[in-house]
Amino acid sequence: MQELLQQAQAMQERLFAAQQELAETEVRGTAGGGLVTATVNGQGEVTGLVIDPKAVDAGDPADTAETIADLVLAAIRDAGRAAQELQAEKMGPLAQGFGGGMPDFGGGGIPGIPGA
Template structure:
């Protein structure tokens, strides 16, 4: 089952605590990092933290047509979605290695 007998519970708890600290540090780091999504060739941009908080939207005057508000609205939505996608990718990049070790990294049975 386990090489050398039963797992050392204290060692497993220490590993879990270290991993929890790493996850918390990575989450804190994500809230300070920003990504910027865009739409319409950069006419509209949206900036978001790695934690998913929308912090800014920039609209180029060239994107503003009083007779076509729907297109501007679509561009804003597309830019926010793009920023969200980039924030998710950033989070996966930062958190993935930490979360990937949850099963086998602790030497738990069945992992």
Template structure:
């Protein structure tokens, strides 16, 4: 702060611009990173980008039982849930420092 208790607006703007650039870089890294979620000991595997774009679903033929479609549905849902958890962890890892920095500047995030 400057004498008189007023923040240096130019310094704050520069910090905000730097944080914006870091945020854009982190978002780009998330988009390029792939995460994988599995269920049933690998019977169902789902791959998504770090931004949540689902890219692949792989189902082991052993998981396909025409008389028990419900189990396969449950495995797919569990794999999606696991993938979303991995995306959340990755997002916290990449964006956590940035969001705390924005909050520390008194800016909404």
């Protein structure tokens, strides 16, 4: 039983380390051929946004605003996909260590042991 508890604690520490790494890792998504770039951390939180001045058409502000809004959303979605891939890469091996599911350390019990 002690060995199982140690394994669970080690897995929890690896999970925490992976979550911390995700929080500190940034990925980028682009749209419009690079006119808009969104930066997202590994947890999917937007941390930066760059809009190239070439995306702005001063002669048609209404259309420009709509176009930029569409490009921003597309760049954020692109970055979000990259963040999901990063999450799967970092967290996937840990999930396998718990029989394919993510652990529930707060709910009691030891994953994979009925009634524990």
